[in-house]
Amino acid sequence: MHKLIASPFLDQYLLVRPGSRGGVLLPRSHYEELRAHAGSTQAAPSWLADVVQEQWPGLEVTGRSTAEFLLVRHLSKWGYARASFEINLGCNLRCKHCYLGLKVNSGMPLADKLRCLRIMTEAGVLWLQITGGEPTIDKDFPATYRAAFELGMMISVSTNGSLLWRENLLTLFRACPPYRVTVSMYGATKATYDELTQREGAWDLFVQGMNAARAARLPLRMSIIVTEDTAHEEQAMLDLCERWGVEYNVFTNVTPTIYGGGEVLTAQSKEHLRMRKQFTGCNAGHTFFHTDPHGLVSICKIGRDEQISLPLEGIDGLSRLGAIADRLMLRTGGCSGCKLSGTCTVCRPLAKHYQEAKAPLESYCQHGIRKAG
Structure with a gap:
């Protein structure tokens, strides 16, 4: 079972460890090197051993093949993280x-x-x-x-x-x-x-x-x-x-x-x-x-x-999905033409739920707060 994951993340490359909050930002060249060695029986690059020792001192990878501990995620054209x-x-x-x-x-x-x-x-x-x-x-x-x-x-x-x-x-x-x-x-x-x-x-x-x-x-x-x-x-x-x-x-x-x-x-x-x-x-x-x-x-x-x-x-x-997101975020329905929409505190989908529930304006909308004040 892998102990580390090397992965693209949006426009960056990360080295992360399951169960750990910390991580390392990798240069693309280092990520590509790990990808080229994915599944290899060769020993881990010395720079990787140094990075791991500094970030996760309890994890020893020196002299071990990357196949023993590393999972390398491939690039995705879809852009989700x-x-x-x-x-x-x-x-x-x-x-x-x-x-x-x-x-x-x-x-x-x-x-x-x-x-x-x-x-x-x-x-x-x-x-x-x-x-x-x-x-x-x-x-x-x-x-x-x-x-x-x-x-x-x-x-x-x-x-x-x-x-x-x-x-x-x-x-x-x-x-x-x-x-x-x-x-x-x-x-x-x-x-x-x-x-x-x-x-x-x-x-x-x-x-x-x-x-x-x-x-x-x-x-x-x-x-x-x-x-x-x-x-x-x-x-x-x-x-x-x-x-x-x-x-x-x-x-x-x-x-x-x-x-x-x-x-x-x-x-x-x-x-x-x-x-x-x-x-x-x-x-x-x-x-x-x-x-x-x-x-x-x-x-x-x-x-x-x-x-x-x-x-x-x-x-x-x-x-x-991206076009759907852009459409759902438009200020339509009960929010059409609102002069306060530029400083609204909820997104349009959440506002729609509140409106359907006939919730008090003060629970989600600036208009309600102004009236209450």
């Missing part, structure tokens, strides 16, 4: 704020999942987020994760952490280290946690999973979710992350479901509603894309209006 893969919509929790709405356990057979991964690799995807629903409840998660790893992807897993204590997952992560495991946190006490997730015993599973993940030294990051139910425990959640020594981000704004449903907006803590920073554009659809459980590609998790079927169209279908 990152993707998210929603391998299911099902979940073992029923969180009040969840943007997925109906959590239906459905999707592709494993063979199609693996085909999608191969297409992503061909498209140039180096960083892959595996998400759900709750991805670890999917029967194909271990095989999908391992296949992505073997294809040379740096993998992040987004999870509620409830199953991280399972030995099959810990064994998988030891053999194929993830780049990051991002765990959502829904409270700092059993009563609050179980209330928001609407599942008795959810807190106990979360703590059990976190204890196992910390003992296994998984590269953890917490997503602290602040809602009407959890707002009173915000500081306690921060304190718990500090005590565990786990980095974290805090999320306070509730968004409508992917179907434009507003039922989840009642979970919003009004005291924690924050106006987002000015939206200045993103690379959704151009260097990044999202794949849903049925292999349907969209520009991101929010902008799903126009989708491309990877299983049916293959990689050639991605050639239409």
